[in-house]
Amino acid sequence: MAHLRSRRRLAxxxxxxxxxxxxxxxxxxxxxxxTSAASADTAARAADGPGLAYVVNTRTDHRTIESVRxxxxxxxxxxxxxxxxxGVIVVHSANPDFGARMRAVRGVRSAGATxxxxxxxxxxxxxxxxxxxxxxxxxxxxxxxxxxxxxxEADQWDLRAIGADRAAAIDPGSRSVTVGVIDTGVDDTHPxxxxxxxxxxxxxxxxxxxxxxxxxxxxxxxxHYHGTHxxxxxxxxxxxxxxxxxAPGVKVAxxxxxxxxxxxxxxxxxxxxxxxxxxxxxxxxxNNSYYVDPWxxxxxxxxxxxxxxxxxxxxxxxxxxxxxxxxxxAGNSNDDLDADAITDTxxxxxxxxxxxxxDPHECFDVPTQLPGVVTVSAVxxxxxxxxxxxxxxxxxxxxxxxxxxxxxxxxxxxxxxILSTLPNGQYGWLQGTSMASPHVAAVAALxxxxxxHATPERLQELLKAQADNxxxxxxxxxxxxDGVVDATxxxxxxxxxxxxxxxxxxxxxxx
Numbered sequence: 001m002a003h004l005r006s007r008r009r010l011a012x013x014x015x016x017x018x019x020x021x022x023x024x025x026x027x028x029x030x031x032x033x034x035t036s037a038a039s040a041d042t043a044a045r046a047a048d049g050p051g052l053a054y055v056v057n058t059r060t061d062h063r064t065i066e067s068v069r070x071x072x073x074x075x076x077x078x079x080x081x082x083x084x085x086x087g088v089i090v091v092h093s094a095n096p097d098f099g100a101r102m103r104a105v106r107g108v109r110s111a112g113a114t115x116x117x118x119x120x121x122x123x124x125x126x127x128x129x130x131x132x133x134x135x136x137x138x139x140x141x142x143x144x145x146x147x148x149x150x151x152x153e154a155d156q157w158d159l160r161a162i163g164a165d166r167a168a169a170i171d172p173g174s175r176s177v178t179v180g181v182i183d184t185g186v187d188d189t190h191p192x193x194x195x196x197x198x199x200x201x202x203x204x205x206x207x208x209x210x211x212x213x214x215x216x217x218x219x220x221x222x223x224h225y226h227g228t229h230x231x232x233x234x235x236x237x238x239x240x241x242x243x244x245x246x247a248p249g250v251k252v253a254x255x256x257x258x259x260x261x262x263x264x265x266x267x268x269x270x271x272x273x274x275x276x277x278x279x280x281x282x283x284x285x286x287n288n289s290y291y292v293d294p295w296x297x298x299x300x301x302x303x304x305x306x307x308x309x310x311x312x313x314x315x316x317x318x319x320x321x322x323x324x325x326x327x328x329x330a331g332n333s334n335d336d337l338d339a340d341a342i343t344d345t346x347x348x349x350x351x352x353x354x355x356x357x358x359d360p361h362e363c364f365d366v367p368t369q370l371p372g373v374v375t376v377s378a379v380x381x382x383x384x385x386x387x388x389x390x391x392x393x394x395x396x397x398x399x400x401x402x403x404x405x406x407x408x409x410x411x412x413x414x415x416x417x418i419l420s421t422l423p424n425g426q427y428g429w430l431q432g433t434s435m436a437s438p439h440v441a442a443v444a445a446l447x448x449x450x451x452x453h454a455t456p457e458r459l460q461e462l463l464k465a466q467a468d469n470x471x472x473x474x475x476x477x478x479x480x481x482d483g484v485v486d487a488t489x490x491x492x493x494x495x496x497x498x499x500x501x502x503x504x505x506x507x508x509x510x511x
Contacts, residue, residue: 049094053090054102054111054113055089055310055311056068056307057109057110057111060084060085060087062084065087067106068108069089071101075097075102076093077093077095077102081269083272083273083315085276087109087314088272092119110303110307110310114268115293116351117294130428131417131430132427133152133427137412141153150238153243156244156419157410158418158439161401164244164247164507167446168238170510172238173235174249175249177445179234180252180283180286180287181255182257182278183227183255184226184228184257186227186231187422188217188254189425190422191242192241193252194237196236196245196249197253202217203277206257206270210276217254217255219423224260226264226289227254229421229435230287231254232421233418233435233442234250235250236421247442250449253281257271258290265294266291266292266293267292268293268312269311272315275326276315276319279321286327286441289433291366291367292312293349293350294348296333296346296349296365298363298364299363300364305363313367316373317371317372320372323456324456325460326456327374327444328367328368329402329436330375330436333390334479334486335391335392336360336390337396338392338490339392342359343355343356343358372457374398374444374460376398376433377433378399378432379400379404379499381401385473386436387486388404389402389436391498394497398501398502398504399467399502399503399504400436400437400438401436401439402432406481415429442506443505443509446509449510464500464502466504467503468502468503469503471492471493471496473498476488
C-alpha cells in the first residue's frame with residue numbers, strides 16, 4: 001500500500017500560508033442562536049439517514065462543551081469521544097440534518113461529517129503494491145555487505161544518500177526519543193523493530209477513541225504493511241538482522257488510524273485521536289505518511305471539509321504545544337501546492353469520486369498543509385525530485401529519499417525504491433512521499449537526541465539548517481523520461497519548490 005492510498009498513489013513547514021493560518025485562527029460559528037428544542041426533537045425522531053461520523057468543534061470552556069453535548073443528544077447524535085482541551089467532539093448520527101443543526105448551536109465553531117459513506121461502508125483505494133524482497137535479492141545483498149553493515153544494507157542506497165550509515169557510528173539516537181508512527185499499524189514482533197518498540201506509547205485510534213489494549217496497535221493483517229515499512233525506515237535496529245533504520249537508537253511507537261478493512265482509509269476522527277494521544281504520551285515526533293480521508297483537499301467553503309480542517313488542526317497544534325514535532329508527506333500526485341489551481345479526481349475516496357478544480361491556498365491537504373507541520377517531498381537515488389512527488393514553493397520544507405523507479409542506484413538489486421521491514425518478519429520495497437517523510441522524522445529524532453530541550457519550532461529550524469539543497473534543475477524537469485516537462489521548480493539554491501530548504505542529512509545532524 002505504498003502513501004498507501006497512504007500518499008496513497010504509489011506507496012502523503014511551517015508552510016506559512018497566511019490565508020490558512022488566519023482562517024484557522026478565526027473560524028466563525030455558522031449562526032449565533034441555538035436550535036429550538038422542539039425542532040431538534042423533531043429532527044431526532046426523523047433520523048432516518050445513513051449513519052455518519054461527525055466532528056463538532058466548540059469553544060473549550062466547560063459550560064459550552066456541556067451545553068453542546070446536550071444539543072448533540074437532542075439532535076440525534078451520540079458522543080464517541082470528547083477532547084475537551086481542544087474543543088473537538090466526535091459524534092455518530094443518522095440524522096441527515098445533524099451537521100447543519102449543530103452549526104447553528106451557540107458556541108459551535110464548525111461541525112461536519114467526516115465521511116460521505118455510511119459507517120459500515122467501505123471505500124476504495126488507489127495505490128501501488130509492495131514488492132517483497134526475493135531470496136535471490138537477499139542473497140546478493142548479503143554477499144555485497146561489508147564489515148559493520150546489516151545483511152541487507154547494501155541495497156539501502158537511501159541510508160548512504162543522507163549519511164545515515166556514517167551517522168549511526170557517531171550517534172544512533174537516544175532511547176529517550178520516540179517517533180510515533182501514525183499509520184496502518186506496526187508489527188512490533190518483527191525482529192528489526194522489536195528492540196526499539198515502545199508499547200507504552202502505542203494505541204489504536206481507529207474508532208476515534210484511544211484503545212490501549214495490548215496489541216491493538218498492530219496491523220489488521222499482512223495487507224496493512226505500510227506502517228511497518230515506515231517504522232523500519234525510522235528505527236530498524238542495527239542488530240545483525242535485515243536492514244537498518246536512519247535512527248537505529250531511538251524508539252518507535254504505533255498509533256493505528258487506518259480502517260481495518262481493505263480500504264485502509266484514515267478518517268479525521270482517528271487522526272484527531274492520534275495527535276492527542278501522541279501529545280499526552282510524551283511522543284517527541286510524529287510521522288504522518290497519509291492524507292486525511294475522504295478528501296484529498298479540504299476546501300474551506302464547504303462546511304464539512306472546513307470542520308475536518310478545524311478538528312485536525314486543533315489536535316496537531318495541541319501536540320505542538322505539548323512539544324511534539326509533526327512531520328508529513330507532501331503527496332504523490334505531482335501537484336504544485338503553490339499553484340493557482342489543482343485538478344482533484346480522487347475525492348471523495350470513500351464513495352464516488354468526482355472531478356473538481358481546487359485552489360491549494362484555500363483547499364488543504366491535511367495534515368501536511370497545516371501550520372507548523374514539516375512538509376516533505378521525495379527524491380530518488382540520483383538526488384532529483386521523484387517523478388510522483390508533489391511540491392510547491394513556500395509549502396515544502398525539506399526533502400528526503402522516497403524512491404523512484406526511474407532513478408536506478410548502483411546496488412546489488414538495482415532497485416530505486418526504498419527497502420524496509422514488512423509484517424511477519426519480511427522485507428520489501430515501496431516508493432512514495434510516504435517513504436520520504438520517515439527519513440525526515442528520523443533525522444529530526446537524531447536532532448532531538450542531540451538537542452533534548454529543543455522545541456518543535458527549533459527542531460524545524462535545525463532540520464532546515466542541516467539540509468543540502470541541490471537547487472532547481474538546470475534543464476526542464478522530465479521525471480519519467482517521456483520527453484514531456486512534468487513540473488516546474490520555482491526558487492533558488494537556498495529554498496525552492498522541489499526540495500524546500502534541501503534534502504535532510506543525518507550525518508550533519510549528529511556532527
